[in-house]
Amino acid sequence: MATPNDLIVARPEGLYCPAGHFYIDPWRPVERAVITHGHSDHARRGHGHYLAHTLSAGTLRQRLGADIALQTLDYGQAIEHHGVRLSLHPAGHVLGSAQVRLEHGGRVWVASGDYKTEADGTCAPFEPVRCDTFITESTFGLPIYRWPVQSVLFGDINGWWQRNASEGRASVLLAYAFGKAQRILSGVDPGIGPIVVHGAVEPLNAVYREAGIHLPATHRVTQLDKAALQRALVIAPPSAQGTPWMKRFGADAVDAFASGWMQVRGTRRRRGVDRGFVMSDHADWPGLMSAIDGTGAQHIRVTHGSVPVLVRHLSERGLDAQAFETEYGHEDAADLGAWAAEGVESENRPQRGQFLPDLPPHSPAMGQKDGEKWTAAGGLQPTTLLPPRLPA
Ligand SMILES: [Zn+2]
Numbered sequence: 001m002a003t004p005n006d007l008i009v010a011r012p013e014g015l016y017c018p019a020g021h022f023y024i025d026p027w028r029p030v031e032r033a034v035i036t037h038g039h040s041d042h043a044r045r046g047h048g049h050y051l052a053h054t055l056s057a058g059t060l061r062q063r064l065g066a067d068i069a070l071q072t073l074d075y076g077q078a079i080e081h082h083g084v085r086l087s088l089h090p091a092g093h094v095l096g097s098a099q100v101r102l103e104h105g106g107r108v109w110v111a112s113g114d115y116k117t118e119a120d121g122t123c124a125p126f127e128p129v130r131c132d133t134f135i136t137e138s139t140f141g142l143p144i145y146r147w148p149v150q151s152v153l154f155g156d157i158n159g160w161w162q163r164n165a166s167e168g169r170a171s172v173l174l175a176y177a178f179g180k181a182q183r184i185l186s187g188v189d190p191g192i193g194p195i196v197v198h199g200a201v202e203p204l205n206a207v208y209r210e211a212g213i214h215l216p217a218t219h220r221v222t223q224l225d226k227a228a229l230q231r232a233l234v235i236a237p238p239s240a241q242g243t244p245w246m247k248r249f250g251a252d253a254v255d256a257f258a259s260g261w262m263q264v265r266g267t268r269r270r271r272g273v274d275r276g277f278v279m280s281d282h283a284d285w286p287g288l289m290s291a292i293d294g295t296g297a298q299h300i301r302v303t304h305g306s307v308p309v310l311v312r313h314l315s316e317r318g319l320d321a322q323a324f325e326t327e328y329g330h331e332d333a334a335d336l337g338a339w340a341a342e343g344v345e346s347e348n349r350p351q352r353g354q355f356l357p358d359l360p361p362h363s364p365a366m367g368q369k370d371g372e373k374w375t376a377a378g379g380l381q382p383t384t385l386l387p388p389r390l391p392a
């Protein structure tokens, strides 16, 4: 149950900070939205003002429009909004992904959005942030989910590609266009052959390259001849499966799918691919446990995924764990084939004002009027983080 002291509550529009009059990753249009990262289930169209990490600007403007009212922060940089101190901290999920730390009246809450605890070289690695209450996702919140270490994962992918290339077959690897595709590019051995990317992937590669993330050379399918295509690694979003675009790689092309869900054999079969690579931009079960422990939080709010399982497990460990109803997770579900990626992406933009929350008027003392910036305060001081709790 929410109490009047809660820094974040679940509202029909999204996770809401009553003291600061703003939302975090709201799913309905609101006046002020803090966005943890650019995946479409967290970054929606139609908000009045956006606040996100500096490195999210590229994806947010690309996906939501160049004209959105966006203010950005670096990791650790703090602002104050209606007396709530707000800062962003690395979530290790995709480029620019951030946990949102809120401090008000002596309480500290952290909303983590989506996160992954293993560093992957394409975004700032996850940092545990000490807090009283931690809001965690639970996408892979079952003890069966344990990811292979990256060296093993990429050894498998490179071996598969090498074998296919030596047989003169293209290797088609289906992976989500934002985050996973760039992780694959960053981790594979480009010496094996040319790399072809789908048109949905290349604009995101450009955002990563602009942010200084090194990715190997990538080609459009039209740039390579038939012989080159037969040795190529092809990276395409899951929605490209079965489309005419795929026919260019020939009937003997081999396909594979990269997703955390590939750990479950039934999913692999349902996706109808030759091979599954267990690869996720979310924490696995041990990752969730270490992240939660690292915050030192006694109160945990669990969002999208295996909510009841994680709530029960944490309660049994003596923590105050509760569920938070959210509408996140569509992107991860898209991997399961439940939604086509486009279905989520092309959601109709609701009329402006249609769902505007009933907010109390801004206090004149804050000098906030529509169209003005989020308040920057404290001379942009980095937030001091407490050291993570040492393992027992
Ligand atoms: Zn995400």
Ligand SMILES: [Zn+2]
Pocket: 039, 041, 042, 113, 114, 328, 329, 330, 331
């Ligand atoms: Zn998510």
